[in-house]
Amino acid sequence: MKHYIGAGNPMRAQFEAKAAYKAEHFAWSYEAGVGTVTLNRPERKNPLTFDSYAELRDLFRALNYATDVKAIVVTGAGGNFCSGGDVHEIIGPLTGMRMPELLEFTRMTGDLVKAIRACPQPIVGAIDGVCAGAGAMIALACDLRYGSPATRTAFLFTRVGLAGADMGACALLPRVIGQGRASELLFTGRAMTAQEGHAWGFFNALHESDALLEAAAKMARELAEGPSFAHGMTKTMLAQEWSMTIDQAIEAEAQAQAICMQTEDFKRAYEAFAAKRKPVFGGD
Numbered sequence: 348m349k350h351y352i353g354a355g356n357p358m359r360a361q362f363e364a365k366a367a368y369k370a371e372h373f374a375w376s377y378e379a380g381v382g383t384v385t386l387n388r389p390e391r392k393n394p395l396t397f398d399s400y401a402e403l404r405d406l407f408r409a410l411n412y413a414t415d416v417k418a419i420v421v422t423g424a425g426g427n428f429c430s431g432g433d434v435h436e437i438i439g440p441l442t443g444m445r446m447p448e449l450l451e452f453t454r455m456t457g458d459l460v461k462a463i464r465a466c467p468q469p470i471v472g473a474i475d476g477v478c479a480g481a482g483a484m485i486a487l488a489c490d491l492r493y494g495s496p497a498t499r500t501a502f503l504f505t506r507v508g509l510a511g512a513d514m515g516a517c518a519l520l521p522r523v524i525g526q527g528r529a530s531e532l533l534f535t536g537r538a539m540t541a542q543e544g545h546a547w548g549f550f551n552a553l554h555e556s557d558a559l560l561e562a563a564a565k566m567a568r569e570l571a572e573g574p575s576f577a578h579g580m581t582k583t584m585l586a587q588e589w590s591m592t593i594d595q596a597i598e599a600e601a602q603a604q605a606i607c608m609q610t611e612d613f614k615r616a617y618e619a620f621a622a623k624r625k626p627v628f629g630g631d
Contacts, residue, residue: 352414353631365413368406372399374424375406380417380571381564382410382468389425392477394433397440400455400481407462417571417578417630419466420563421489422473423482426556431480431503438507453513456481460514463488464586467579469570473563474498475556479538484514487523487549490582493563494541494550503536511536522589524549574612575630 352362366377374385384403386393395403410416423429432438441449463470463485472489478500486492486500494500502520504513511517511533520529524547532539544550554562570578580603588596607613612628619626 359414362412362414363409364415365406365410366415370402370406372396372402377416379568380415381420381567382413382416382418383420383422383564385422385424386429386482387424389423389427391433392427392430393423393425393482394430394436395481396433396436397452400459403485404455404459404462407459407466410466410468413468416468417573417575418567419468419470420473420560420567421470421485422560422563423475426497427476428472428474428478428498429480429482429485430477431482456484456514460484460488460519467582468575469567469578469582471563471567471570473560474500474550475559479503481514484516484519487516487519490585491551491563491566492544492549493559493566494544494553495556495559496541496553497556498541498544498550498553499538500544500549501536501538502532503538505534506536523547572628574607574610574616574628576610577607577612580607 352359365382368375368377368382370384374383374387376383376385384406386395386399388394410419441452444452469491470489472486472492474486474492475495476497476499478486478498480501480503483500483502502511502513502516504511504516516533517529520533523529524532528547531537539547539549541550541553545553552562584596584600584603588599591599611631612626615628616626
């Protein structure tokens with residue numbers, strides 16, 4: 348969960364702001380508590396490289412310690428989200444690697460999904476056009492997903508001779524759209540239409556392409572203005588309760604809620620309600 352670290356706390360030096368982060372292999376921007384990651388190789392539909400995989404993994408890991416980023420938007424440039432791993436810069440070199448090297452690569456790609464899921468900030472995907480392979484997995488790892496009528500999402504691993512089990516697909520996708528639907532997409536590699544994705548719960552909403560990014564950013568701003576410690580707790584519990592029994596989950600939520608009841612944000616919300624005004628949360 349996201350922890351508040353006050354300016355006078357001796358641990359504060361371990362935490363750093365990310366507003367001024369300089370990305371090398373994608374674009375990063377920051378405004379009013381919201382960080383935006385833009386995959387930006389539009390001439391190739393924003394494919395990933397070895398370097399962009401690693402930098403994305405490292406950024407999402409580092410966001411655990413960011414003091415300023417409260418919510419994140421992930422999107423792509425030029426009308427597409429991400430076409431997956433670059434055929435020439437990744438797929439080609441992989442065919443010449445030995446198994447230990449291949450395992451290092453597949454673990455790195457999985458570590459990106461782990462980092463996105465473990466990142467305490469809510470993540471909103473703005474997913475337009477092509478969303479394929481590893482790009483589909485990045486989208487799947489987001490907490491909320493907005494698409495456009497033009498979005499086509501394909502877990503196309505079998506179409507390049509690989510298993511549909513990649514980057515956590517066999518665990519995550521059935522939980523979002525159901526076992527049968529996930530099985531079809533992972534066996535066939537066919538593209539899920541935007542309308543299917545919305546009806547099946549993959550997309551929270553669809554927006555026209557020219558309004559998509561702003562809709563995602565608006566949601567991210569609303570989340571950033573909310574109680575960030577409590578949002579982090581919600582994300583933590585959503586992940587942890589997959590492996591709990593119902594009784595364990597109820598007890599875990601009792602403990603989580605008792606912790607949140609000790610925050611200043613809980614008091615702020617009560618005081619704002621009593622004063623008939625909107626609360627201003629501080630994340631502590």
